[in-house]
């Protein structure tokens with residue numbers, strides 16, 4: 001077992017983890033933040049996307065011990081002062097979800113896309129950058145619209 005310390009959504013957290021524990025298992029099973037979902041568990045669907053030191057990472061493809069000393073952000077940390085962030089509000093406004101299972105991962109990826117590409121990101125760039133996130137409801141059109149609108153609002 002390994003003792004690790006990380007910052008989770010701004011708060012210091014310590015945990016004892018087995019060497020093979022994935023980061024998503026730590027987040028969901030040990031730290032009880034279940035907004036991060038497991039779809040494929042094989043790094044294909046993006047439902048488990050979190051931020052590691054501000055960068056979107058699939059948490060099923062990272063070991064918990066690798067999070068030692070890092071800054072981890074999950075969907076639970078996206079709200080600002082108890083209100084949805086502008087990005088989350090854009091997803092709601094544009095109905096960028098159907099069943100919602102993929103949505104936390106989409107939002108975490110979307111934040112990274114806006115970070116990397118800024119206010120003028122175009123649809124083709126958004127679609128390419130979302131390649132690692134699978135929505136089984138095929139709701140990409142509104143997801144792209146929501147991300148474009150949230151990006152424009154940052155200008």
Ligand code: FES
Pocket residue numbers: 037038039040041042043044045046047048049058059060061
């Ligand atoms: S659960 Fe991690 S990519 Fe699908």
Ligand code: FES
Pocket residue numbers: 096097098099100101102103134135136137138139
């Ligand atoms: S909204 Fe259902 S999987 Fe994306």
